[in-house]
Amino acid sequence: MLNTGNIVEEMARTQKNKATEYHLGLLKAKLARYRAQLLEPATKSSGGGTGFDVQKSGDARVALIGFPSVGKSTLLNKCTHTVSEAAAYEFTTLTAIPGVLEYQGARIQLLDLPGIVEGASQGRGRGRQVVSTxxxxxxxxxxxxxxxxxxxRRLLEIELDAVGIRLNKRKPDVVFKRKTTGGITLNTTVKLTKTDEKTIRSILASYKLHNCDVMIREDITTDEFIDVLIGTRKYLPCLYVYNKIDAISLEQVDKLAHQTHTVVISCEAGLNLDYLIKRIWDELGLVKVYTKKRGAHPDLDDPVCLRKGATIEDICNGIHRSLAPNFRYALVWGRSSKFSPHAQKVGLNHQLQDEDVVSIFTK
Structure with missing residues (x-):
């Protein structure tokens, strides 16, 4: 097994200053490469054990992550029509249990993942499966x-970060393209203050990348550059949900509630659960679109839920795969119509907005 511990120790021993930045950059690149090999083995082992490849269903998927006995199963039971075994002892949930949260016509899959333990990123516990899900x-x-x-909170963030999940961050503005010849072309449109060209070139060399184009358009760190090279990083929105607020003082509740990306609740007392569900909806950034058959009223009971920025083509694919190939045009009423409140005739690339009504015409 690859020893990531030695590299972490060497990084901890190395004093951070201008002279050691380059050395630390190389260690970080090595560590990231080892971790990627640990979590994404080249050969997939077959059979054995209970996997938790839960089929993705509904309009969006929300993963519940936390240490054992923080109340994940209770939350799932309260918010969905699922019975996940809850008990006062640790490690009750051993496989991923999906539940469906219905809100504003959308079906959101809530996934109760087994309590993460420290060292999940090294494959301890059921760490690898928890992370891939x-x-x-x-x-x-x-x-x-x-x-x-x-x-x-800090330990969970470290674990998720180690496995390539970046919380409440966006992808660095770096364009990276491999080439077959021509060496390395490195361009920057901003002054780099957190890393330098020498470090970037040495990291490229450590990944055996000798022919590529790199365009850096923001002041990135060495870690962010490594993320771009690895390319399997996931940038996901995250809500920190503090449970059991009925057991702490009002001052403490107030302090927690004012932190960014944070919701305070009590599952047992049923406090603030409606607000949590609303925040989940807002974070997912879904839009509801209603369909209308020719000569009929729009179907307001069964919206199609799509990502923000979705197009007519997305709604066609969401209804039936035969719609897009036979598409002629669509009529749209609502915020995205140029002639609102009247309909606009549009093509497949038209972007939809929340609560639009769509009529699709085929050949």
Whole structure:
């Protein structure tokens, strides 16, 4: 097994200053490469054990992650029509249990993942499976115990970061293209203050990338550049959900509630659960689109839920795969219509907005 521990120790021993930046950059690149090999083995082992490849269903998937006994199963039971075994002892949930949260006509899959343990990124516990399933989510809910220290949050963030899940961050503005010849072309449109060209070139060499074009358009760190090279990083929105607020003081609740990307709840007392569901909906950024048959009223009971920025082509694919190939035109009423409140005749590339009504005409 590859020893990531030695590299981590060497990085901890190395004093951070201008002279050691280059050396640290190479160590970080090596560590990222080893971790990628640990979590994504080249050959897939077959059979054995209970996997938790849960089929993705509904309009979006939300992964519940947290240490054992923080109340994930109770939340799932309260918000969905699922019975996930909850108990006062640790490690009750051993396989991923999906539940469906219905909100504003959308079906959101809530996935209760087994309690993450420290060292999941090294494949300890059921870490690898938990992580690969979390990567398929559209939103991560990190569930925390409000009665415990913030160390729990820090440990989970470290674990998720180590496996390539970047919380509440966007992809670095870097364009990277491999070539067959011509060496390395490195261009920057901004001054680099957190890394330098020498470090970037040495990281490219350590990944055996000797022919490529790199265009850096923001002041990135060495870590962010490594993320771009690895290319399997997931940038996911995350809500920190503090449970058991009925067991702490009002001052503490107020302090937690004012942190960014944070919701405070009590599953047992049923406090603030409606607000949590609304925040989940807002974070997912879904739009509801209603369909209308010719000569009929729009079907307001069964919206099609799509991502923000979805097009007519997306709604065609969402209804039936035969629609897009036979598409003639669509009529759209609502915010995205240029002639609102009247309909606009549009093509497949037209972007839809929340609560639009669409009529599709085929050949």
């Amino acid at each position: 979390a990567k398929t989510a559209d939103l991560i809910l990190i569930m925390l115990d409000a009665t415990k220290s913030d160390e729990q």
